[in-house]
Amino acid sequence: MRFIKNVMANGSGSTRAGKSQRFSHPVSRRVGRSTRTIMKHVPEETINCFVEGCHRVASHGLIRCSSGNLSLRLDENRMLVTASRSWLGRLSADDVSLCLISDGSLLEGGKPSVEIGIHAGILKTRPDVHLVMHFQTPSATALACQASDNINYNVIPEIPFYIGPVARIPYVLPGSKELAQAVTDAMREHDLVVMGNHGQVTVARDVDHAIQNAEFFELASEIVLRSGDRVTPLPEKEVQTLLELRRAANAERHEGSCHSPPSQAPSSREIGKIPEKYDA
Numbered sequence: 001m002r003f004i005k006n007v008m009a010n011g012s013g014s015t016r017a018g019k020s021q022r023f024s025h026p027v028s029r030r031v032g033r034s035t036r037t038i039m040k041h042v043p044e045e046t047i048n049c050f051v052e053g054c055h056r057v058a059s060h061g062l063i064r065c066s067s068g069n070l071s072l073r074l075d076e077n078r079m080l081v082t083a084s085r086s087w088l089g090r091l092s093a094d095d096v097s098l099c100l101i102s103d104g105s106l107l108e109g110g111k112p113s114v115e116i117g118i119h120a121g122i123l124k125t126r127p128d129v130h131l132v133m134h135f136q137t138p139s140a141t142a143l144a145c146q147a148s149d150n151i152n153y154n155v156i157p158e159i160p161f162y163i164g165p166v167a168r169i170p171y172v173l174p175g176s177k178e179l180a181q182a183v184t185d186a187m188r189e190h191d192l193v194v195m196g197n198h199g200q201v202t203v204a205r206d207v208d209h210a211i212q213n214a215e216f217f218e219l220a221s222e223i224v225l226r227s228g229d230r231v232t233p234l235p236e237k238e239v240q241t242l243l244e245l246r247r248a249a250n251a252e253r254h255e256g257s258c259h260s261p262p263s264q265a266p267s268s269r270e271i272g273k274i275p276e277k278y279d280a
Contacts, residue, residue: 039098039108042074047093050080053207058089062135062214067199070210071119071132077101081112081119117180122187122203129203133210136199139222144168144194152233155223158216160234160242163192163202166217171196192217 039047050072057063057070068088071081079101082088086095097109104120106112113119119132143151153159153166167186172179172195183201186193192202192213200217204210224231234242 039096041108042080042098046074047080047096050096051091051093054082054088054091056207057133057135057211058087058091060211060215062133062137062211062218063088064136067136069113069115069119069134071113071123073101073123073130074098076127078107079119079123081116083109084111084113086113114175115180117175117177118183118201121180121184122201125184125188126203129205131204131206131210132201133204133214134199134201135214137214137218137221139225140194140218141199142225143221144199145197151224153217153220153224154234154239155220155227155231156216157234157238157242159220160239161246162216163213164243164246165190166192166194168194169196171198174198 050070053072054070057068062068066085066087069082069086070088071079073079077100079099081097081099082091083095083097095110097112098107099105099112099116099120100107101120101123104112104116115134118134122132123129149168151168159166167190169182169186172182179195183193183195187201187203191204192200194200200214202210202213202217204213233239
């Protein structure tokens with residue numbers, strides 16, 4: 001897995017943690033020029049790759065219609081966000097908004113997602129995060145609609161190692177300041193939050209990382225849902241071992257890094273994949 005780690009403009013520059021790497025994943029393909037004037041201060045290539053990343057999220061079945069939304073940190077002040085009521089599967093450059101991270105206010109483009117407060121809040125409080133995704137997969141959302149707050153998702157090793165502890169908050173009106181604050185607070189110490197009777201939010205370094213988190217979480221949720229009382233979670237000792245391995249891997253990855261966000265918009269090489277360090 002490879003993550004957004006270069007501090008680059010117009011496709012060249014140095015990285016924060018190692019050499020710049022090319023990748024051949026479809027996220028790097030151009031998706032065509034929009035009918036709207038390209039944003040003045042964001043490379044067209046970056047917008048096109050963001051759009052392609054949204055298409056990939058939809059192709060994995062992680063959202064339904066306009067239910068999901070995605071944001072990408074451009075630098076310490078700005079982010080790209082999917083527009084209000086946009087469908088990720090057919091997103092175009094016309095459906096991308098440029099907003100401030102500090103308060104979610106619009107800089108360019110159309111009205112951003114109603115969940116702009118979640119995206120701005122997380123990117124503001126988590127400088128290590130480059131991408132935020134709100135998704136709604138069937139099994140995970142079915143469990144989000146159950147009353148229990150004590151669901152044990154640690155039924156496969158991928159949960160404690162790749163995602164870590166999972167937070168859950170009760171239902172709060174979508175698009176409200178209260179929901180944005182609740183998710184932001186929960187995400188300070190977690191990488192995935194379940195919103196009661198609503199869906200899920202995960203943070204990531206790039207599109208691949210977000211898709212992986214969502215796919216593994218949906219797999220674990222499906223196992224829990226299908227198995228019912230017969231499910232056997234991982235032994236707690238094994239869970240703690242995997243969590244410790246996760247912490248060690250994160251520490252090794254961040255060694256020598258100042259954990260600061262990029263100072264300029266990422267290029268197409270930076271949006272697609274997560275670090276090999278996290279490949280199983």
